[in-house]
Amino acid sequence: MLRLSLIALVVASLLAGCGKSSPDKKASPAAEAASAPSLLVAAEDVQTLGVSAYASGPVITGSIQPERRADLRAELQAIVLQVYKENGERVKRGDLLVRLDDTAIRDTVQSADESARAASQSFEQAERQYQRLKTLQAQGMSSIQAMEDAEIRRNNAQSDLVAARARVATARQQQQRTEVRAPFDGVVSDRKVSPGDSAQIGKELIKVMDPASMRFEGLVSADRMSELKLAQVVYFRVNGYPQVDFQGKVRRIAQAANANTRQVEVLVDFAGAQQPGVAGLYAEGRVQTNSVSALMVADGALVREGDKSFVWRVDAGKVSKTPVNLGARDDRQGLYVVTGGLKQGDRILRSPTSTLLDGQRVELSKAAAATAAPAMTSASGTPPTGLTNSGSTSTSAGSTVVPLPVLPVASAASAP
Template sequence: MLRPTLLALVIASLLAGCGKPAEGDKKKADPASAAASAPSLLVAPEDLQTLGVSAYASGPVITGSIQPERRADLRAELQAIVLSVHKENGERVKRGDLLVRLDDTAIRDSVQSADESARAASQSFDQAERQYQRLKTLQAQGMSSIQAMEDAEIRRNNAQSDLVAAKARVATARQQQQRTEVRAPFDGVVSDRKVSPGDSAQLGKELIKVMDPASMRFEGLVSADRMSELKLGQTVYFRVNGYPQVDFQGKVRRIAQAANANTRQVEVLVDFAGQQQPGVAGLYAEGRVQSSSVSALMVADSALMREGDKAYVWAVADGKIAKTEVRLGARDDRQGLYVVNSGVKQGSQILRNPASTLINGQRVELTKLAATGKVPAMTGSTGAPAAGTAVPALPMASAASAQ
C-alpha cells in the first residue's frame, strides 16, 4: 500500500503532465504559426484574377418553360373504336399524314344510304323539270292551262329542294367518314400518343398531340411588381434545364395585359434570337430581362468559397493570401458572374480556383512574369472578364517547399 505522501506526488505529476500542451498542438492551435510553417504557394499568372468594373444586365427575373408555338391536340370528333395508330412518340410527320384510324363501319352505311337518297332525288328533279318544260311550251301555244303549268312548277321546285337536302346529307355523311381518319395538320413531330388500337374513343377524347419543334419560344412569368420595367423588344438572357453550357438569348414579343389571379405574375412571350433553340418542349428555363445596364465589380463563381450563407475569396496582397469575406449581389446569367457589393476593391487580385487546403496568411511566391505585374489580360475594357469569355478552370500551382 502506497504512502499518502507518495500517492499525492504521483497524482500531482499526472495532472501536470495532462495540463501541459504538446509543442505540436501549440503550433496547430496558433493560426499565425501554422501559416508561417506552411510551405510557400507558387502562383502563376493564370492563377490570378484582377477585379474590375464591368457592366451587367439588370432587370426582372423571368421563369417559365420552353413551349412550341405551333402545337395541336387532336381529339375524337365522333364516338368510335380505335382501329390503328400509325405514328409513335418522336416520329416526324408531314402535313396530311394519317396518324389514327377509327372504325367507320356504321358511317359507311350512312354514306351509302345518303348517296342512294341523293340519286333518287336527282331523278325526281329531272322528271319534274321535264314535265314543267313541256307544260310551259304547251301553255305558250294555248294548248294547256296556266294552272297546270303552275302546278308543274311547284312540283319542280319541291323536287329541287329535296335534291339539295339529299346532297347536304351526303356531304355530312362523308364528312363524318373523314373524321375517322385523324391526319397531321402541319409538318412536325408526334409529342404524345394517347390511345392504342382497341380503345374506345369518346367524343372529345384526346388521341394524339403534334408539335412543330422549329417554333419553340420561351413562355415565362415575371412578378407583377416589376412589370413596369417590361417593354416589347427587350433582350432576355436565360438558361434552359438540360442545356447547362448554353446561354440563350431572346427578345420580348408579347406582354400579357392580365396578371394571374393566384400567383400575381404576368406572362411574357420571348422569341429565340438566332437559329439555336432547344428541340424539346416543356423544359424549365430561368433568366433575366435586360431592362437596364449596371456597372459593378464582378467575380466568377469558381473563385468563391462558400461556408453556409457566407462567401469568401482568397485575396493576394503583400506576398500573402488572405481569406476575405465578400457580400454578393445579383448574378449575371449571361456571363455567369456575381456582383460584389463589399469585401474587395477594384484592382484587387484574387485566386481564380482556390483549393480547400489553403491557410490564411500563407506566403505566396509569384513567378517572374507575375512578379513584374505582366499578368495576361483576361479582362474586358473595363477590367472585368469580357462578355462571353470563358475563364478556364486551371489547376492551382504546386506548393514549393519552405525548407
C-alpha cells in the same frame, strides 16, 4: 547524505520532465502557415478584379412552349382503329395520324348516295314532264292548270335533290372526321390513345407541335411591371442546357396580372437560331432594364461556409482568406456582384483548393504551370491528390502538359 542526494536527483528529474513541451500540442494556425511550403501559382490562375458591366432588371421565370401547337380531338364517337405516329416522330401537313372506325358512317354515306340518285332521277323525270306540258300548252293542247301542277312537282323534286345532296355531303364530312391528319409540319408531342380505345366526342387523340416556333412564356412580378418594355433584351437559361446562355426579346406584355400569383405574363422570342427543341422545360432569367458598373467575381473563386462567402486574396506574397459580401447574380455571365470585402485591383485565386492555409506564402510564375506539371505528375499521368487541373497546354513536341493552379515547392527551411 546518500539518501538526500537520491531525493535531489529524483526531484531534478521530475522538474526536467515537466519543463518539456508536449509533443501532441498543435502549432497555431499562423505558425502552421509560416512553416508550410510556398505555393507556386501560375499567372493565369490569378484574377485581378476590375469593374464590369452588370445588367440588372426583374427576374423572369416560366417555361419553353411552342407557338404553333394543336390538340387534335375526336369529333365523333368511334373506336380507334390505328395510330400511325409515335411521340417524337416528324409529320408533314396532311399526314394521317389516327384512324377511327367508320363502319356505321360508311352505311350512312351509301344510304345518302342512294337517296341522292333517286332524287336526281325524280327531278329529271319531273323536269321532262314539265317541259312537255309547257310545249303542249303553248300549242293549245294542254291546260294551264296541268302545266302549273307539273311545275310544282318539278320544284319539289328539285328541293328533294338538294336536300339529298346535302345529306351526302354531311355523311362524307363525318367520314372524313374518322381520319385525323396533321394540320402543319412538326412533330408528335403526345400520343393520347391506342388502337381499341373508345373515343368520345372531344377526347384528346394526339398533340402536334412545331419545334421551330419555340418561345419563352415567362412570368414577372407585378411590382416590376413598370420596368418592362417591348423589345427589351432577356438573358435566360433553360433546364437541360446548363452551359448555354439564351438571349431573346420581349414580344408581348400582358395588360392584366394573374389574380392569384400577382404576376404578369411576358412572351419572349428567341433572338438567334439556337433554341431548345423540347417543350415544357423550365427557364429562368432576367429582363435587362438597366446596366451598371460593379465589381464581379466568378462562382468558382468563392469558398462557401454556411451562409458566408470567402475568397483567397493574394497580397504581399501571401494568400489570405477574405470574407466578401455578395449581391445579385448575373445569369448571363455567371458572376456575382461584390458589395463589400474587396476593391478594384485586388488579386484573387480563380480556383482555390481546400488545402490552402491562411497566410501561406505564394510565388507567382508565368511558367509555373509548364515547368512544374511534369515533375508533379505520377507515372500514370494523374496529378497528386489535392491538386486541381486548370486546363492543358500543347507543347512543341505534340505532348500535352497539364498546368496546376497551386503547386507546393520545397522551402529553404525544409531542405536537408
